[in-house]
Amino acid sequence: MARNKFDVDEELEQEFNWSHYKRLGGYVGPYKPAILKVLVVIILANIAGMFGPYFMKIAIDEVIPQKNIQLLLIISGLFFVSLLFIAWCMKYRIVAITEIGQDILKDMRYSIFEHLQRLPFSYFDNRPHGKILIRVVNYINTLSDLLSNGLINLISDVFSVVITLVFMFFIDVKLTLYSLILLPILFVMVMYIKDKQRKAYQQLSNKQSNLNAYIHESISGIKITQSFAREEENAQIFDEVSNEYRNAWMKAVKVQFLLWPGVQNISVLTTSLIYFVGIRQIGVDVSTGTLIAFIGYINNFWNPVINIGNFYNSLITATAYLERIFETMDEVPDIQDAPTAKVLPPIQGQVDFENVVFRYEPGKNILDGVNFTITPGQSIALVGPTGAGKTTIINLLSRFYDVNEGSVKVDGHDVRDVTLASLRTQMGVMxxxxxxxxxxxxxxxxxxxxxxxxxxxxxxxxxxxxxxxxxxxxxxxxxxxxxxxxxxxxxxxxxxxxxxxxxxxPKILILDEATSSIDTKTEELLQEGLQQLLKGRTSFIIAHRLSTIKNSSQIFYVSGGKIAEAGTHEELMAQKGLYHHLYQSQYDLIRAS
Incomplete structure (x- = not known):
């Protein structure tokens, strides 16, 4: 498949929709009590913050002109106490929200890892492991700021905006309306930027995934790289992939940073407008203290608006990664317990393949109408050319894949009708x-x-x-x-x-090339122990060294998707067919060496 390459961008199979945020909210749900406590503290801090400009208004318009030193000291003391309270609230918020955010990320990371363990071999066969790894680590980590601070800050900032507007309308309605006159420009800007930013970060996630896949592949194959002196060529490839990631990053950042200066400029223009209107008394009649207090409230208004803009930036950025995360979580395992699956009782070890047809790709059967019955305690050797389907037979028995036609049964139970755990815990697989x-x-x-x-x-x-x-x-x-x-x-x-x-x-023991890397002397010793161990167990053995399978109860020669020959070693040698030719060729090769 095209996706199984580090230099091919992954196509997004599932477009983002707003229900994804609802799913994200599902991870937030268990922490609602803790979040509520933080919100209460934030609201109290916001209310305390509103008193600063009001105290300043009173001091400038009333206390200082009247030279009331005692009242000025009281107001100053109250203002100082409010600042201490706000500082404590900020510390509490930072610590509490960081803990909540990291707990949410841990839960999400656990969910995706748990789901990955249930996905079939085909999922991992079709994707570079680096592109899977990045979803569990990097993509989840990109949500850290959004969940640790962003969500709570959003609620806090919304409360702050509302409370500030209440105070502003209370002081002067007309000045408040002047303060909001440039908001439509901000909304137009947000709508213009959002789609560009999301697409930019989708492209960035692709390039980040490609880079991670190549690094993972290079580390896994480092011995081959050094053996063939490929360091320079690989470094050049890495430089190209890394440069693509850098370019995608720069494009994404350029789009993301369009919003922040826009909001900042609108804030400055609004402040200038209020100064102009207040000083010229255009349609308003305000005192100096009121004007200064109002400027303070404008800062209290636009600072959270800027924060909301930053949160929106984070949200759009996170959207590109949420799409990938939930796409992985929504991957339906090909192999899973049926709704009516039952626990497989303790088995004796009988195995039946009934007209089994299996294919990895449409139109190309690996197994084509395979039939056999194995009684408990028999040892079955599977031999034949590479790609004939020997490993496929044991994969179907372990239900790593499901048959396309026919059935595989253990003690009369179709392996698709029992739970995976109860089936595989009664098998030993190497x-x-x-x-x-x-x-x-x-x-x-x-x-x-x-x-x-x-x-x-x-x-x-x-x-x-x-x-x-x-x-x-x-x-x-x-x-x-x-x-x-x-x-x-x-x-x-x-x-x-x-x-x-x-x-x-196990009652069923599966050995796939179990002795391929063991020297001949050790293998001879191993065979001594195996003969005793295999008694009373059903075993399937795949081995290219035919000397290791001569004592098997039956030998199946797999070819052309079928069991071409079956029998004991002596019976197959007497037939002088495919097995005889294979054994004789290997014997002649050993003798010649």
Whole structure:
């Protein structure tokens, strides 16, 4: 798909609508009591702030002309107390709102991460992981200011504007109307800028996503980069992608900053207009104290208006990121529990594939009418050419994908009719792509069975012959491995993954190229333990080394989307068909080397 490239902009599949803000409000809801407390404090601070210009008016028009020192000291004291109260309110607001905002962001980040874990393999196959990662981290973080301060400040500023207007109308109606005469210009400006700003930030989010995807890809492939001396070429590509991001950033910022100076200029023009009208007494009759107080109220009016303009800027900016966040959250998992799904009871291990047809892409069947029945305790080896569908069979059994036609059953239960958790907890899976998490070796083996004791972990490690190398490490089972197990060899990572799968004590064991990175000597030792372990379990084994599967109950040769041959090793060798040719070719190659 075109999206699966770092240099291709993502198309927005779901346009923004105002219901997204309602969804955002759903994350705010649990914190309403805390927000209400902050609002009360803010309202009290706003009311206290309104007394400053009024005290100044009284002092200039009445107290100072009358030389009433005592009353002047009282007014000054009250004014000082109001400033202290406002300072305390500001401190409380900053701390409380920051905590609330970060809690909201944490909840959103948890929601998107939880949802990502339920999405199918196909979602991750079709997108660079860097473009997924940026939605969980960067895009959520861009909402920090909006949720930490913006929302509360908006409510605070609206209250401030209303309270200020009340005081202004109380002092002089005509001057108040003069103060509002330039507001229509502001509204026209806002409407003009909003669409341009949203589109600019959509483009910025695309370039930011591309940059993150390339960085992620480059770090993941750093060994290949250095092996082929591609540093200069990659640096040039990075420079191009980074430059695109820079240009998109500059365009977005230029549009965003159109609003702030516009509001600021309108504020200055309004103040100048009031000075002009007040001094010339054009249609008004005001005292000097009233005029000075009114200028103070105009600042109290336009400062929150400027803040509301900044909030609107943040809102438009956040819109571009909310679209991406909610688009991810609205991604419907292809594989999920049906409404009527039941818990799969403890299984024996019978597996039935009935006329199974599966395709990754329309018109191209990977499996085409596959039928087989596996009785409990049998070990099944899957062999055949690359891309024949061997891994697809075990993916359908684990229900990482759903069949297009037919059915896959475990103990007579269609895997689509039972819950995913109850199905997968009864299987042990070791996929071809071995993954070791950062943490101790003990925790890595315990990953699929959290309640396992250390003795059980060591026992599982001994069976798969992992114990020998683990005990020789500096801290043994408490040795901390790096991300993706980079400090371990490929064979060691596979042995740890094998122990992890076996520790779960599954009734169905799936091994996809489980011994591909293990040397021949270790593999021989491993086979000894496996023969005992596989007793009483249904197992599916994919291995290119045919020597490892000779003792399987049945061997399926998968070709052309079907089971072309099936039987024991001896039976298939006697047929002198596809399996015989494959085995003989591999044997001749080993003998020649």
């Amino acid at each position: 996929l071809q792509d071995t993954f070791v998490f950062s943490g101790t070796i003990l925790d890595n083996i315990r990953y699929g069975k959290l309640e396992a004791t250390e003795e059980e972990i060591i026992a599982a490690a001994k069976v798969v012959r992992a114990h020998d190398f683990i005990k020789d490490l500096k801290d043994g089972y408490q040795t901390v491995v790096e991300e993706r197990g980079s400090t371990l060899s490929a064979g060691q990572r596979q042995l740890i993954s094998f122990a992890r799968a076996l520790l779960a004590d």
